[in-house]
Amino acid sequence: MDNQVRILLISNDYNRSEELILQLNTDNAVIQAITSNEVAREVSRVTPHIVLVHAYDGNAATELIQYIQQELAENFPPIFIYLADQQNFSLLRNLLREGMQDYFVLPEELDSLNERLQQAVHAVTEQLTSKKETIATEHALKKRKGRIHSFYSGKGGVGKTLLSTLYAQTVKLESTADVLFIDLNIQYGGAETFLGVDRIRSYAELLPVMDELNESHIRNVAVKEPYSKLDLLLSPQDAEIEERMTDEHITRLLRTCSRAYDIVIVDIPSYMDAKTFSALEESEIIHYVMTLDTPSITLFKRVQDLFTRLRLDTEDRLQVVMNRLERSNELLPSDVNEFISFSIAAKIREDKKGVLPSINKGEPLRKEIKEKKLPAISKQVRKWVVSQLK
Numbered sequence: 001m002d003n004q005v006r007i008l009l010i011s012n013d014y015n016r017s018e019e020l021i022l023q024l025n026t027d028n029a030v031i032q033a034i035t036s037n038e039v040a041r042e043v044s045r046v047t048p049h050i051v052l053v054h055a056y057d058g059n060a061a062t063e064l065i066q067y068i069q070q071e072l073a074e075n076f077p078p079i080f081i082y083l084a085d086q087q088n089f090s091l092l093r094n095l096l097r098e099g100m101q102d103y104f105v106l107p108e109e110l111d112s113l114n115e116r117l118q119q120a121v122h123a124v125t126e127q128l129t130s131k132k133e134t135i136a137t138e139h140a141l142k143k144r145k146g147r148i149h150s151f152y153s154g155k156g157g158v159g160k161t162l163l164s165t166l167y168a169q170t171v172k173l174e175s176t177a178d179v180l181f182i183d184l185n186i187q188y189g190g191a192e193t194f195l196g197v198d199r200i201r202s203y204a205e206l207l208p209v210m211d212e213l214n215e216s217h218i219r220n221v222a223v224k225e226p227y228s229k230l231d232l233l234l235s236p237q238d239a240e241i242e243e244r245m246t247d248e249h250i251t252r253l254l255r256t257c258s259r260a261y262d263i264v265i266v267d268i269p270s271y272m273d274a275k276t277f278s279a280l281e282e283s284e285i286i287h288y289v290m291t292l293d294t295p296s297i298t299l300f301k302r303v304q305d306l307f308t309r310l311r312l313d314t315e316d317r318l319q320v321v322m323n324r325l326e327r328s329n330e331l332l333p334s335d336v337n338e339f340i341s342f343s344i345a346a347k348i349r350e351d352k353k354g355v356l357p358s359i360n361k362g363e364p365l366r367k368e369i370k371e372k373k374l375p376a377i378s379k380q381v382r383k384w385v386v387s388q389l390k
C-alpha cells in the first residue's frame, strides 16, 4: 500500500465523477472519488499524492487547497490538478497562485490531462521508491508553466522580428522545451520571411473559437518551421482581422498558449494600443530592443514614462537588448548607462554578411543544433539564449 500512488478526486457531481473515473488513465495508481462533505474525514486517511479538484467555484477551491495543504503538512505535498467544465481565466490565475499545479478544461483537454496524470504518477512512484518524500514535489513535478517572452520597442525597424524569430529557433534547438512563436503584428506581419516558411495558416482562424479557446485549437493552426520544428502562430496580415481582434482576445490567446507550451515568444508591434498593452502585461520577460542612437534612446525614455502611467510593472521584467552595434557607432553602450537604469541583457552586432543572404534565400538563420557555418548573429544569439536558459 505504501508504495501505491494515491489519487483523490473531489467532485460534488456524482455522475461526472463516475464518468471521470472511467475516462482517466490511472494506471499504476489507485483512485478514490469523494464529495466536498467527505474531505475533512478522508483527506488525512487517504493521504493522497495527487488531488483532482473538479468544477469548484473560485473561493471554495482556494479554501479547499489551503485546507488540504494544512492537513497534509506533515506528509508528501500533494500535486493539485483542477478539472474545469469551462474556461475561466481569472479562476485559473487565482488557483495557480494558491498552489494548483495544473488546470484542464474537459472534455477537450482530456488527452493532455491523461498525459499529465501519467507523468505525475511516474514522478511520485520514483520518489516513493527512492524514499525521497521530503524533496518538495512542487518543484520536480510542476509542469513548467509557460513563460512568455516578448520582444518590444517603441521604435520601428530596430530588429524585433529578426531577433525574436532567431531567439525562438535558438531556444527550440538548444533546449528540450516546447516552444511557440507568435507574430502579433496583426496587420502587416512578416515574421515568416525571416523563417523561410509559407503562411499557409494564421491565427485569424482562431477568431470564431476565441470564447472557448483551448490547446488543440492552437496546435491546429500552428505552422511548423521545418528545420527547428518550432511552432508558429503567423499573422493574418489583414486590417479587418486586426479590427475584429480585441485586447481581451490577445490576453486569452496568450494565456492559452502559455498553458500549452513551455515557452512562448512574442513579436509585438511598436505602436501602443490596448492589444500591445495586453500582450506586454501578459509577458514575464519583455526584451526591449534598441539601437545605439539618440532617437532610440529618447523614445525608450518616453516608453518608460508611458509604462509608468499605465502602471505596467517593469521591474524584474524589462531587459534591454542592444542591436545593430557597429564600430562606427558614435555612442558607446556605456554612454547609454547614463540614461537607462535597466541592465543590458545582450549586445548584438550588425551582421550584414549573415542576415541578408539568408533572408534573400528564404532560409532561417538557425537550422540545426550543430551547424558548422553559423552566421555571426546566430552565434551571438545562441550565447545569449544559453545564458538565459541556465
Ligand SMILES: Nc1ncnc2c1ncn2[C@@H]1O[C@H](COP(=O)(O)OP(=O)(O)OP(=O)(O)O)[C@@H](O)[C@H]1O
Pocket (backbone or CB within 6 Å): 153, 155, 156, 157, 158, 159, 160, 161, 162, 163, 185, 269, 270, 323, 324, 325, 348, 349, 350, 351, 352, 355, 356, 359, 377
Ligand atoms: N543585427 C543585425 N544585423 C544585420 N541586420 C539587421 C540586424 N538587426 C536587424 N537587421 C535588419 O534590419 C531590418 C529591420 O529588422 P526587423 O524587421 O527585425 O525590425 P522590426 O523592429 O521588427 O521592425 P518593424 O517595427 O517594422 O516590425 C531587417 O532588414 C533586418 O534584417
Ligand SMILES: [Mg+2]
Pocket (backbone or CB within 6 Å): 160, 161, 162, 185
Ligand atoms: Mg517587425
